[in-house]
Amino acid sequence: MGFIRNWKRKKLDRQPFPDSWRRIMDRNIPQYAKMNSGQRDKFEQMVRYFLAEKSFEGCGGMILDEEKSLLIAGLACIPLLGGVSDIYPYLRSVLVYPSEYHAPYSESGVDGVVTEGVESRSGESWDQGVLVFAWDEVAYDLRHPSDGANIVFHECAHQLDYEWGATMENFAWQRRDGEPGMAAILKSSYRKLLDKMDRGRPVMVDEYAATNIHEFFAVMTETWLERPDRIRGAWPEVDRVLQEFYQLNPDFS
Ligand SMILES: [Zn+2]
Structure with missing residues (x-):
């Protein structure tokens, strides 16, 4: 499996990253514009792997063109630039609906009564390896890159949480002797x-x-990637553990 994947990746490495893709990234993803040339090379390679290795599927009448898939892949690869994950190994599919979609839910209350119904959602991450997005939500986030909210960053943080158990009690990423681990912070x-x-x-x-x-981890991640100043100012210890976890300076400076 690993051998075939590496062989396919080597083939991809020989193809140039299309200029038309660069223009789309430049216009839509401000972090891309700020990257130095080494970061850009790495990012472009990851985007190509992401597009080749994950299946994209339009749902509910959604026509997924190249630009939309490219932008979702681009956003999904921003958190990975420091090397936190080898392109979300458990993620297989990205499903995209045109707008908010409806999904059944069941919830048990404190009294043990189970409520069932249908709710609207604009994105979710399944631990089985599926990300689901409402395109209009992704498009809104692309138009508002510094409001501190981004559905793709949010759902991708859940993927990384599944991958690493980042919010689990015993998670010990980068722990130094005598210091509390990331989960404790x-x-x-x-x-x-x-x-x-x-x-x-x-x-x-x-x-x-x-x-x-x-959700705390996912929300902190999305705001940190779009507005690191806010997290640095109000949540300095969260800023520190996110920098250690993602091995990334979200200012790209
Ligand atoms: Zn969430």
């Missing part, structure tokens, strides 16, 4: 967020982060 920051919200204080990220520790 995320957990204490999460408690701080709940406390700030209780007291009506600003938290500088989408309050959806309060849902649970996994």
Whole structure:
């Protein structure tokens, strides 16, 4: 498996990255414009692997053209630039709906009563290796690259959380002797967020982060990648663990 993949990647490496793709990236992904030439080479290689190795599927009448797939792949590869993952090894498919889609849900309440219904969603990440997006949400995020919210960054953070168990208690990425691990820092920051919200204080990220520790990690990641200044200012310890985890300076400077 690894051998065939490497052989296919070597073949891809021999093809030039099309100039038309570069123009699309330049116009739409500000992080790409800021990358130095080494980062650009690496990024372009990852985007090509992503497009070749994951299957893209338009759903609900969505016609997925090359530009849309390219932009989703481009956004998905931004968090990987420091080397945190070899192109999401568990991810197989990217499903894209034109707009919010409906999905059945079932939820059990504190009283044990299970509620079932249908809800609208604009994106999700399944641990079985599927990412789902509403294209209009992705397009909105492309038009608003510094509002601190990005559905692709968010769902990709969930993929990395599955891959590494980044929010699990025993996760010890880059732990140094005597220092709390990343999960411990995320957990204490999460408690701080709940406390700030209780007291009506600003938290500088989408309050959806309060849902649970996994959403906290995903929301922190998307804001950090678009607005590192906000996380650095309000959540310096989160900034530090995200830099260590992603091995990335989100300012690209
Ligand atoms: Zn989420």
